[in-house]
Amino acid sequence: DVKVTQSSRYLVKRTGEKVFLECVQDMDHENMFWYRQDPGLGLRLIYFSYDVKMKEKGDIPEGYSVSREKKERFSLILESASTNQTSMYLCASSLHSRLSGNTIYFGEGSWLTVV
């Protein structure tokens, strides 16, 4: 079975803190993603990466950065956390191909509260 593991399920951080959300997958997938989930808005893509050290902006990258130093690990970074970044964050991974359609597998999510 595909396993996508997010290091923290629940975090509480203060405004202005630097926050790291870590994600690891064990299926040698090339693609990794960070989504944010908010009520009524569904999931929105923050960043994705299709290879080590490669990254692409998603729909809502502002206020976030990412790091992909190893194939299995994809980190989401909030340089200076703000209260409007309080949300559920979901990491995901998939195989890479020229065409879409590969199933994306998700982790359990990280609930971040910024106070």
Place this chain on the structure above:
Amino acid sequence: AQKVTQAQTEISVVEKEDVTLDCVYETRDTTYYLFWYKQPPSGELVFLIRRNSFDEQNEISGRYSWNFQKSTSSFNFTITASQVVDSAVYFCALSEANNAGNMLTFGGGTRLMVKP
């Protein structure tokens, strides 16, 4: 640009009732993929089904069935004889062809509550 709409934000049924979750999508591509995911209270999104745009056959998996109609751009999901364990948020999603990033566009989700 692609878009997925799940008009039902919340549905409540009594156990053993059948329930259909609606999904309408928009895309300019002729080749695309549609997905349904289930998100139980634990938070993880569980993959349920993937369907490509060239395969309009309906699919049945146990109590779950999916009705794909390109003519109405819909990909509806029916649960037959619902159970309390079906209570979750269900997401419909779209991935367009030539999207090597496999990025998904999600609908807003439908929260299904099955009462005993």
